[in-house]
Amino acid sequence: MPKLWQPLLDRALNLFLKPNCPMCDRTAQAVFCKYCHRQIQDCQLLQPDRYWQGDLPLFAWGKYEGPIKQSIGKLKYDGDRSIGYLYGEWLADSWQKHTPAGLPAKLIVVPIPLHGDKLASRGFNQAELIARGFCEVTGAKLDLSLQRTRSTIAQFGLSKSDRQENVAGAFTLVNSRLKPGNTVLLIDDIYTTGATVRSAAAVIRSIGVNVCGVAVIATGRNN
Numbered sequence: 001m002p003k004l005w006q007p008l009l010d011r012a013l014n015l016f017l018k019p020n021c022p023m024c025d026r027t028a029q030a031v032f033c034k035y036c037h038r039q040i041q042d043c044q045l046l047q048p049d050r051y052w053q054g055d056l057p058l059f060a061w062g063k064y065e066g067p068i069k070q071s072i073g074k075l076k077y078d079g080d081r082s083i084g085y086l087y088g089e090w091l092a093d094s095w096q097k098h099t100p101a102g103l104p105a106k107l108i109v110v111p112i113p114l115h116g117d118k119l120a121s122r123g124f125n126q127a128e129l130i131a132r133g134f135c136e137v138t139g140a141k142l143d144l145s146l147q148r149t150r151s152t153i154a155q156f157g158l159s160k161s162d163r164q165e166n167v168a169g170a171f172t173l174v175n176s177r178l179k180p181g182n183t184v185l186l187i188d189d190i191y192t193t194g195a196t197v198r199s200a201a202a203v204i205r206s207i208g209v210n211v212c213g214v215a216v217i218a219t220g221r222n223n
């Protein structure tokens with residue numbers, strides 16, 4: 001079975017099994033328990049479009065703090081895929097309520113890829129799960145042609161210029177159906193300095209495709 005069906009299957013099973021909350025082990029409702037659900041919802045930005053400006057506008061569902069940080073960790077390192085899909089739905093919901101002006105009706109969604117090594121060890125790309133949940137709700141088209149050409153070291157702890165150097169040339173398009181004039185929205189889990197998404201956007205823009213911005217679950221930006 002394709003790995004990406006797993007969240008749907010997990011969900012279907014969850015209807016019967018009533019699993020526990022991945023955050024606290026209490027009985028879960030959908031993915032989280034009522035308590036953690038509320039804690040995470042409290043991190044939601046009232047204006048998710050507040051950073052939608054500049055060369056690569058940013059749309060962020062919430063703030064990268066406490067409960068969100070913990071739940072993204074559960075998604076990435078404990079492999080709780082249902083969190084990714086749920087976050088995609090929440091991001092879509094927020095996007096539909098605060099859709100930035102001036103975008104074409106037909107958007108193509110491109111998740112930021114993981115390098116093959118990381119993908120192999122993790123078994124899934126969390127940004128792709130979020131993008132799938134997002135596309136399911138909004139009807140946007142998913143495109144997986146952006147790929148990592150090489151592994152990059154973790155960005156944490158690097159200076160701004162080192163971060164840019166670390167990701168420069170890290171992406172390529174493989175068998176892409178993207179065409180000049182298309183408009184792409186990038187999707188990732190977290191936005192920190194933006195070096196990674198800027199590098200991805202440059203590759204897509206180099207073939208004449210418009211990259212309108214990036215949508216993420218959480219950002220550490222606070223200005």
Ligand SMILES: [Zn+2]
Pocket residue numbers: 021022023024025026032033034035036037
């Ligand atoms: Zn909980």
